[in-house]
Amino acid sequence: MSGSTKLKIALAGKPNSGKSSLFNQLTGLNQKIGNFPGITVDKRTGSCQLNDHTQAEIIDLPGIYSLYPRTLDEKIVAEILADKKGLFYPDFVVLVADATNLKNCMLLLTQLIDLRLPTVLALNMVDLAAQSGQSIDIQELSSSLDLPVVMINARTGQGIDELKEILSGSIKPSKNRIFKISEEIKPLVLTIKNKFSLTTDYEAYQFLQQTDNLVFLNQEDRDYIFAQAKAEKFFPHKYQGAETVMRYGFIQDLLNRVILKTSDPEWKKFSYRIDRVLTHKIWGYLIFFSVLFLIFQSIFAWAQIPMDFIDTSFARLSNSLTELFPEGPLFELITQGIVPGIGGILIFIPQIAILFACISVLEESGYMARVVFLMDKIMRKFGLSGKSVVPLISGMACAIPAIMATRTIENWKDRLITIFVTPFMSCSARLPVFTILVALIIPDNKLFGFFNYQGLVLMSLYLLGFFAAIISAFALKFIIKTRERSYLIMEMPTYRKPKWANVGYTIIEKTKSFVFEAGKVILAISVVLWVLASYGPADQMSRAEQTVLEQSSNLRLTEHELQSRVAAYKLEHSYAGIIGKALEPAIRPLGYDWKIGIALVTSFAAREVFVSTVATIYSLGSTDDEQTIKGRLKSEINPDTGGPRYTPAVGLSLLVFYTLAMQCMSTLAVVKRETKGWKWPLIQLAYMTTVAYLAAFIIFQSLS
Amino acid sequence: MKTGETAVISGFTDERLSVKLLEMGFLPGTAVRFNFTAPFGDPVCVSVSGYDLSLRLDEASTIVILN
Numbered sequence: 001m002s003g004s005t006k007l008k009i010a011l012a013g014k015p016n017s018g019k020s021s022l023f024n025q026l027t028g029l030n031q032k033i034g035n036f037p038g039i040t041v042d043k044r045t046g047s048c049q050l051n052d053h054t055q056a057e058i059i060d061l062p063g064i065y066s067l068y069p070r071t072l073d074e075k076i077v078a079e080i081l082a083d084k085k086g087l088f089y090p091d092f093v094v095l096v097a098d099a100t101n102l103k104n105c106m107l108l109l110t111q112l113i114d115l116r117l118p119t120v121l122a123l124n125m126v127d128l129a130a131q132s133g134q135s136i137d138i139q140e141l142s143s144s145l146d147l148p149v150v151m152i153n154a155r156t157g158q159g160i161d162e163l164k165e166i167l168s169g170s171i172k173p174s175k176n177r178i179f180k181i182s183e184e185i186k187p188l189v190l191t192i193k194n195k196f197s198l199t200t201d202y203e204a205y206q207f208l209q210q211t212d213n214l215v216f217l218n219q220e221d222r223d224y225i226f227a228q229a230k231a232e233k234f235f236p237h238k239y240q241g242a243e244t245v246m247r248y249g250f251i252q253d254l255l256n257r258v259i260l261k262t263s264d265p266e267w268k269k270f271s272y273r274i275d276r277v278l279t280h281k282i283w284g285y286l287i288f289f290s291v292l293f294l295i296f297q298s299i300f301a302w303a304q305i306p307m308d309f310i311d312t313s314f315a316r317l318s319n320s321l322t323e324l325f326p327e328g329p330l331f332e333l334i335t336q337g338i339v340p341g342i343g344g345i346l347i348f349i350p351q352i353a354i355l356f357a358c359i360s361v362l363e364e365s366g367y368m369a370r371v372v373f374l375m376d377k378i379m380r381k382f383g384l385s386g387k388s389v390v391p392l393i394s395g396m397a398c399a400i401p402a403i404m405a406t407r408t409i410e411n412w413k414d415r416l417i418t419i420f421v422t423p424f425m426s427c428s429a430r431l432p433v434f435t436i437l438v439a440l441i442i443p444d445n446k447l448f449g450f451f452n453y454q455g456l457v458l459m460s461l462y463l464l465g466f467f468a469a470i471i472s473a474f475a476l477k478f479i480i481k482t483r484e485r486s487y488l489i490m491e492m493p494t495y496r497k498p499k500w501a502n503v504g505y506t507i508i509e510k511t512k513s514f515v516f517e518a519g520k521v522i523l524a525i526s527v528v529l530w531v532l533a534s535y536g537p538a539d540q541m542s543r544a545e546q547t548v549l550e551q552s553s554n555l556r557l558t559e560h561e562l563q564s565r566v567a568a569y570k571l572e573h574s575y576a577g578i579i580g581k582a583l584e585p586a587i588r589p590l591g592y593d594w595k596i597g598i599a600l601v602t603s604f605a606a607r608e609v610f611v612s613t614v615a616t617i618y619s620l621g622s623t624d625d626e627q628t629i630k631g632r633l634k635s636e637i638n639p640d641t642g643g644p645r646y647t648p649a650v651g652l653s654l655l656v657f658y659t660l661a662m663q664c665m666s667t668l669a670v671v672k673r674e675t676k677g678w679k680w681p682l683i684q685l686a687y688m689t690t691v692a693y694l695a696a697f698i699i700f701q702s703l704s
Numbered sequence: 705m706k707t708g709e710t711a712v713i714s715g716f717t718d719e720r721l722s723v724k725l726l727e728m729g730f731l732p733g734t735a736v737r738f739n740f741t742a743p744f745g746d747p748v749c750v751s752v753s754g755y756d757l758s759l760r761l762d763e764a765s766t767i768v769i770l771n
Contacts, residue, residue, distance in 0.1 A: 103754055240723045373749065
C-alpha cells in the first residue's frame with residue numbers, strides 16, 4: 001500500500017447501474033478528476049468520511065460488465081483489481097447492482113468473489129424494483145454469496161448511511177468459489193500462481209487470459225506467461241465463453257432462490273411507448289433535431305446575460321485598477337495582461353455550463369442511448385459508429401473531452417475516424433469568436449418575428465462544421481484499412497427523470513477542468529501576447545513618439561489623437577506586429593490584415609485566444625478603455641477602403657476559417673496521446689488548415 | 705423474426721462475438737424478444753435476461769435461435 005493509510009474503496013458495476021450517483025452521494029464536492037498514470041482513462045476519486053474516525057478514498061471505476069475488457073477504458077479495471085501491489089488496489093469493493101436487472105450485474109460480482117476481494121453488494125434502484133413488482137430475499141442473497149448486501153437508492157441517498165457503516169467495519173472476502181478452472185489447465189494455472197506468488201487460482205487465470213492488458217507485468221514476465229500458455233495450448237477465447245456460461249449457471253441458480261416474485265413485464269410498457277415515438281422514423285429525427293436546435297438557441301440566448309455581465313465587470317475592474325495603481329511595467333502587466341486574460345477565461349463558463357447541462361440531461365434520462373440507436377445506421381455509412389454521436393456532440397462543447405470519450409468505441413478504425421473529424425465540430429472555444437463576429441456583422445433582427453438571424457447564422461456554422469466532419473469521415477472510411485471488426489452491443493436503459501444533482505456535478509466538473517486546464521494556457525498566452533504586443537526592438541520602440549511627431553507635425557492633431565497614433569505605431573513595431581506583418585501576404589486573399597494575422601497565430605494555442613488577442617491589440621491601439629471588444633471591432637477602419645475593417649465578407653471569411661481550422665494545440669496534444677504518435681495529429685493539422693484556408697478564400701473572394 | 709416475437713437462443717455462429725454476447729446475457733436456452741428496429745431497419749432492440757439491448761443486424765444474425 002502507498003504512503004497514506006486511508007481506506008481505499010473502489011466502486012464497480014455495469015454502466016447505468018447508478019455508480020456515478022453513488023459516487024456523488026459518497027463524496028459530495030470532494031471530487032478529483034485526474035488520469036490513471038501511464039494511460040489516459042479518467043480517474044474519478046474523492047474522499048468520504050465514513051464515521052467520526054474513518055476516512056476513505058473512493059475510486060469510481062469505469063462501468064463494466066465483466067473483467068474481460070471490451071474497450072480501452074475497461075482494461076484499467078482488470079489491471080487495478082489484479083495488481084495487489086498497485087497504487088489503486090482497493091481495500092474494499094462496492095459492487096453497484098441495478099436491482100431491476102440483477103442477473104447482468106452479478107457476472108462481475110462472481111469474478112470479484114473469485115479474486116477474493118472483500119466486496120459489498122449495493123442493490124441500487126430498489127424503488128424501481130419495487131415498482132416493477134419484484135421482490136428479493138436479501139437475507140438469502142447475502143448468506144448465499146457470503147458477503148454483505150445493502151439496499152440503496154443512490155438518487156435519494158437512502159441506504160447510504162448503512163453502506164458507510166458496513167464499509168467502516170471489517171469486510172471479509174466471500175468463501176465462495178464460483179468458477180472451477182477446468183482440470184486440463186489446472187497445472188498451468190498452478191505454475192503461474194507459484195511463479196508470481198499469487199493467492200488465488202483465479203488471479204493466475206487472469207494473468208493467462210489478459211497478459212497484454214495487465215501493464216504492471218514486465219516484458220520478461222509476459223514472455224514467460226506466453227511461453228507457458230503456448231506449451232499447454234491455452235487459447236483465451238475458448239475458455240472465456242465456458243467461464244461465462246458457468247458463472248451464469250451459478251447466478252441463475254441463486255436468483256431462482258432469492259427472487260421471490262419476478263418483475264411484472266408490464267412495468268416497462270411506459271418506456272416502450274416513449275420509444276415508439278422517440279425512435280420513430282419521422283418523429284424520432286424531428287425530435288432529435290429539435291433538441292439540438294433548442295440547445296443552440298439556449299446557449300446563444302441564455303448565456304448572453306451572464307456573459308455580458310462578466311464582460312463589463314472585467315472591463316470595469318481593469319479600468320479602476322489602472323486608476324488605482326501607479327504607473328510601471330509590473331502594474332501594466334496586471335491591469336492590461338492578467339486581468340483581461342482572466343476575464344477571457346471566465347466568460348466561457350455560462351456556455352460550457354449550459355451545454356454540459358443539456359448533454360448531461362440527455363445522458364441521465366436515457367435519451368442518449370436512443371440517439372445512438374437512431375443514428376448508428378446513418379453514421380456507419382460515413383465510417384462512423386452510432387457511438388460516434390456522443391463524442392461528436394460533446395465535441396460541440398470541447399474537442400478535448402470528446403476525443404477522450406471516443407474510448408468507448410471498441411473498433412480502432414471507427415475510433416480513429418471519430419477522433420480525426422471531431423475537431424470539425426464547433427466547440428465552445430469557437431463560440432466566443434462566433435459570438436463577437438456574428439453580433440458584429442449580422443443584424444439583430446427576427447425572421448417571421450421568431451427566429452433570430454444571429455441564431456440562424458450560428459446554427460449554420462455548427463452545421464458547416466458537422467458536414468465537414470461527416471464528409472471527411474466518409475473519405476477516411478476508404479483510406480484507413482483495418483481487419484478489426486466493429487460492433488455495437490449497448491444497453492437501452494429505461495427512461496427516467498434526470499437527477500439534477502448529477503447534472504450539477506457534471507457542470508462543476510467540466511467547468512473546473514476547463515478553467516484550470518484550458519484556462520492556464522489561455523492566461524499564459526494572453527500574458528505572453530501582451531508582452532509581445534507591448535515590447536519590440538528597442539530602438540524603434542523608443543523612437544516611436546518622436547517618429548510619430550515628425551510624421552504628423554503639419555496635421556494639427558489633438559493630444560488624444562496623437563497618443564492613439566503613438567500607440568498604434570508602437571504596436572505595429574512590436575514583436576507581435578512583426579510576426580503579423582510577415583503573415584499578411586499569405587492571408588490577404590482571405591481579407592485579413594496583419595492585426596488579424598497576429599490573432600491567427602496566437603489563437604493556434606486555443607481559438608478563444610482570438611478574442612483576448614483582439615482585445616489586447618485594440619485596447620493598445622486606442623486609449624478609450626471604456627469600450628468593450630465589440631465596440632472596438634466596429635470602429636476599426638480599413639485604411640485601404642476607408643470603410644469598416646470588419647465587413648460582412650471579412651467577418652464571414654473569418655467565421656468559416658475558425659469553423660474549419662484546427663487552431664487548438666491542446667486538441668493536437670490529446671490526439672497525439674490517443675493515437676500514440678505524432679502521425680495523426682500532424683495529418684489532421686495539415687488537412688484542417690488547408691480546408692479552412694480554401695473555404696475562407698472562396699467565401700471572401702465571392703462576397704467582396 | 706418479426707417484431708414482438710420471442711424465441712430461444714440455441715447457439716452462436718461467431719466465436720469471438722459470442723464471448724461478448726454471453727457476457728451481456730445472451731445465454732443458450734434463454735428467451736430473447738425482438739422489440740423493435742431503428743427507422744432504417746438497423747440496429748434492432750431486443751430484450752434478453754431482463755433488460756433491453758440494441759444490436760446491429762449483422763450482430764443479431766450471429767445468434768442462432770429456435771422458434
